[in-house]
Amino acid sequence: MSLVNDCIVIDADFEGSVKEYASIVDQINRNKKFSQKISTLLKNDNALPKSFYNELIESGLLLKDLSDRQFEPTLNLLFYIFSESLKDSEEVFNYFLKKLLDILVQVCPQTNLIKSNGLKFTNILSTLTNFFNFINKSSTLRFEILKKILQIFEKFNQKEKHEILYLIVPLADSNAYLNYLNDSKTSIDDILKFSYQLSKLLYSASSSSFNSISFNLLKDSLLKNIIYINSNSDNEINQHIDFLLEVSLFDENQIDLSYLGKFTYITNHSVKRLNQNIALLNSYNADSLNDFKTLLSKSPKNTNNDILLYKKQLLTLIQLALYSPSKTLSFKQISNSLNLNFANTDDLIKIQLILIDSIKKNLLFGKIDQLNESFTVYKINCISTGNPSNNLDKKDWIHILHSLNNWKSSIREVKEIVETSQLKKSNLTSNNSKQSVAI
Amino acid sequence: MKSDILHLVKPSSLASTALSPLTVNVVIQPTALFSIFEASLRIQEGNSRVIGTLLGSRSDDNSNIDIRDAYIVQHNEQGDNVTVNEYNHKTFLNIYKKTSPKIMIVGWFSTISSLDIYSSLINNFYLDGNYSIPIVHLTLDSIDPSSNLPSVPKFDTYISTMVGKSAVNDQNSTVFVPIPHTLNYSSQEKNLLSWVSKAKDQSNSSVLLPSGQSTELINLSNDLKDVDDLIDKVSNYVSQVVNGEIEGDDEVGKYLLSNIPASPNNLGISKIEHLFNSHIQDTLMLEYLASSIKTQIELSAKLTTVV
Numbered sequence: 001m002s003l004v005n006d007c008i009v010i011d012a013d014f015e016g017s018v019k020e021y022a023s024i025v026d027q028i029n030r031n032k033k034f035s036q037k038i039s040t041l042l043k044n045d046n047a048l049p050k051s052f053y054n055e056l057i058e059s060g061l062l063l064k065d066l067s068d069r070q071f072e073p074t075l076n077l078l079f080y081i082f083s084e085s086l087k088d089s090e091e092v093f094n095y096f097l098k099k100l101l102d103i104l105v106q107v108c109p110q111t112n113l114i115k116s117n118g119l120k121f122t123n124i125l126s127t128l129t130n131f132f133n134f135i136n137k138s139s140t141l142r143f144e145i146l147k148k149i150l151q152i153f154e155k156f157n158q159k160e161k162h163e164i165l166y167l168i169v170p171l172a173d174s175n176a177y178l179n180y181l182n183d184s185k186t187s188i189d190d191i192l193k194f195s196y197q198l199s200k201l202l203y204s205a206s207s208s209s210f211n212s213i214s215f216n217l218l219k220d221s222l223l224k225n226i227i228y229i230n231s232n233s234d235n236e237i238n239q240h241i242d243f244l245l246e247v248s249l250f251d252e253n254q255i256d257l258s259y260l261g262k263f264t265y266i267t268n269h270s271v272k273r274l275n276q277n278i279a280l281l282n283s284y285n286a287d288s289l290n291d292f293k294t295l296l297s298k299s300p301k302n303t304n305n306d307i308l309l310y311k312k313q314l315l316t317l318i319q320l321a322l323y324s325p326s327k328t329l330s331f332k333q334i335s336n337s338l339n340l341n342f343a344n345t346d347d348l349i350k351i352q353l354i355l356i357d358s359i360k361k362n363l364l365f366g367k368i369d370q371l372n373e374s375f376t377v378y379k380i381n382c383i384s385t386g387n388p389s390n391n392l393d394k395k396d397w398i399h400i401l402h403s404l405n406n407w408k409s410s411i412r413e414v415k416e417i418v419e420t421s422q423l424k425k426s427n428l429t430s431n432n433s434k435q436s437v438a439i
Numbered sequence: 440m441k442s443d444i445l446h447l448v449k450p451s452s453l454a455s456t457a458l459s460p461l462t463v464n465v466v467i468q469p470t471a472l473f474s475i476f477e478a479s480l481r482i483q484e485g486n487s488r489v490i491g492t493l494l495g496s497r498s499d500d501n502s503n504i505d506i507r508d509a510y511i512v513q514h515n516e517q518g519d520n521v522t523v524n525e526y527n528h529k530t531f532l533n534i535y536k537k538t539s540p541k542i543m544i545v546g547w548f549s550t551i552s553s554l555d556i557y558s559s560l561i562n563n564f565y566l567d568g569n570y571s572i573p574i575v576h577l578t579l580d581s582i583d584p585s586s587n588l589p590s591v592p593k594f595d596t597y598i599s600t601m602v603g604k605s606a607v608n609d610q611n612s613t614v615f616v617p618i619p620h621t622l623n624y625s626s627q628e629k630n631l632l633s634w635v636s637k638a639k640d641q642s643n644s645s646v647l648l649p650s651g652q653s654t655e656l657i658n659l660s661n662d663l664k665d666v667d668d669l670i671d672k673v674s675n676y677v678s679q680v681v682n683g684e685i686e687g688d689d690e691v692g693k694y695l696l697s698n699i700p701a702s703p704n705n706l707g708i709s710k711i712e713h714l715f716n717s718h719i720q721d722t723l724m725l726e727y728l729a730s731s732i733k734t735q736i737e738l739s740a741k742l743t744t745v746v
Contacts, residue, residue: 008602009559011611020603072451076614077603122461126448130600133617137443149447167447167461176442183443327700377700383693392692394681400692401677403699408670413708415663421719422656 004083004134021077025059057099064107068123075127101148110155137183242274250304255314256382289316321377331373444617450600452570465596465620467506474509479550486516493546504545521560546575559613562599573598596620630658
């Protein structure tokens with residue numbers, strides 16, 4: 001299998017390409033010393049000496065003086081020279097390309113504020129993504145490039161990270177990085193470390209609120225790190241769990257916290273905050289709204305406690321929608337389960353706002369009928385059964401079977417309607433065509 | 440769709456302003472793909488590929504490219520040279536422009552997957568010296584290299600950028616940067632494709648469309664039957680879980696719990712019937728009016744001849 005994909009088409013022989021590159025370096029140096037040195041090395045009758053590649057690598061540092069338009073094409077040419085001359089020697093190719101990647105990180109501007117015509121960090125990013133795509137998908141170099149991309153982003157200060165972070169979101173979206181790393185046969189340890197690094201980077205830049213991508217990535221990465229990395233010390237694992245619990249409990253968009261149920265066995269350890277959060281989590285997952293409220297009132301005063309209570313109300317609403325025999329819930333039913341007063345106008349508005357928010361947060365799909373004061377549930381996106389581990393028991397499966405039977409009878413009725421209409425339509429169409437003939 | 444391409448920023452040779460997005464999104468419509476598949480069968484002797492123009496639209500900032508149609512352009516490969524029939528290319532473009540004035544050239548296709556010096560030369564023809572606007576190159580791979588027989592078609596998309604001093608010296612060196620693409624098709628096209636896929640299993644590769652009946656209603660009826668069969672399968676699984684014969688998978692159970700409230704019962708069967716019948720009546724009324732207009736036109740044509 002070839003080391004690289006044939007994406008670079010050069011209308012010159014190898015020597016011509018090297019001379020073209022050398023002339024670019026000469027242009028920066030304003031002398032012809034580099035060309036002369038390279039020409040001498042090229043004249044070597046045997047295979048190209050190591051010093052030839054070392055000269056090329058060293059010249060890479062000079063390329064930072066090129067304009068933003070010249071930089072990427074020159075690096076493409078340099079990549080071509082390496083890939084063409086070292087196509088039979090993967091190890092040497094990887095060695096020199098890693099050196100070139102180091103140089104790219106080194107010359108990358110450490111600020112998003114750029115001078116006109118000067119090298120921008122997007123030029124480096126674009127060059128790295130080009131290299132990534134040029135290299136065969138099974139090459140370990142792909143992992144090296146992804147690490148370098150993260151390294152570049154980590155160099156920026158907090159404010160600038162915030163502005164440019166959207167550029168690496170495609171890497172985290174739908175766990176795209178996992179596809180790349182699996183293809184390049186990266187070890188599980190390296191994948192976990194990379195995902196943790198990526199999630200921390202996304203988390204650090206989205207300080208006020210998580211978007212769903214960064215949160216899910218962080219959650220997955222922490223869970224996997226806690227479960228799979230055996231080399232972690234207990235203290236390190238507890239730190240991971242503490243961090244995950246803190247961000248999950250008090251993030252307003254994380255309603256289903258059942259995935260954290262597996263950590264509730266941890267008791268009597270030194271981190272006080274972790275103990276308190278585990279108690280809150282247990283109650284959040286298993287207790288009624290009233291019991292949870294009582295526990296929360298006894299907890300240390302925290303501005304985030306209101307967020308947690310509101311999340312518990314949403315969770316209670318989901319459980320009501322899930323287990324109610326009818327899929328149309330009256331506002332009165334909802335107010336009873338949320339401990340609100342149906343007769344009070346403020347509470348009535350509150351019910352409707354909670355319903356709107358549950359739709360907005362993508363927890364429930366449904367229709368609010370203000371005239372009849374009811375809410376019809378179409379779909380429940382967040383399943384919470386009300387037991388700590390969030391596992392399904394027999395009553396849930398019986399509920400599913402009953403609903404499936406209802407579905408079946410409804411589908412049959414709809415099918416009958418369609419078939420009757422089909423018959424009616426074909427009769428009317430044939431009458432219509434007869435009429436046309438008569439005309 | 441799983442892709443092994445990383446696309447975080449577009450090549451720096453492409454023009455961009457401070458506010459324009461840094462990525463390029465390519466959307467391919469099935470009509471264009473069908474034209475390319477068809478083109479792949481028309482290879483000329485002496486050539487290694489069929490090439491053609493991709494038509495469509497691009498957003499003002501060149502970040503979104505929609506490929507809607509394609510046509511073949513004659514070319515001739517000889518030694519290191521390639522000749523593109525520019526007259527043929529411009530004639531076809533003008534014909535397309537007459538029916539869709541806003542349509543524009545967004546790229547070109549080739550019916551082989553490899554990229555070589557011909558690709559670079561043809562790409563230069565389409566770029567016309569302007570590297571700042573992305574020109575999409577679509578390659579189709581429909582032959583299995585090991586058996587040399589037709590295989591499941593695979594296509595890739597690229598945008599070109601410069602290498603070395605190519606822009607300065609006007610050389611024919613090019614870098615084809617792979618970019619991801621998405622296929623976009625409507626529900627009507629999906630229906631048509633379902634008939635096409637039925638035809639592929641027949642010995643004569645054809646299927647007879649039902650005459651005198653609405654294909655939409657037949658499709659709907661078939662879809663309902665499929666849903667009914669699926670519910671039977673799922674019910675069977677759930678019954679086994681309830682009876683303790685097998686252990687239920689919580690993920691499957693939660694998925695079902697999430698989706699089962701969306702039963703047609705929510706709307707009410709009588710309401711569905713009413714909505715459906717009134718829609719059918721509207722359709723029939725339109726069909727009747729169309730048929731009346733057609734008859735009137737035919738009558739008027741006959742009367743003109745008589746007079």
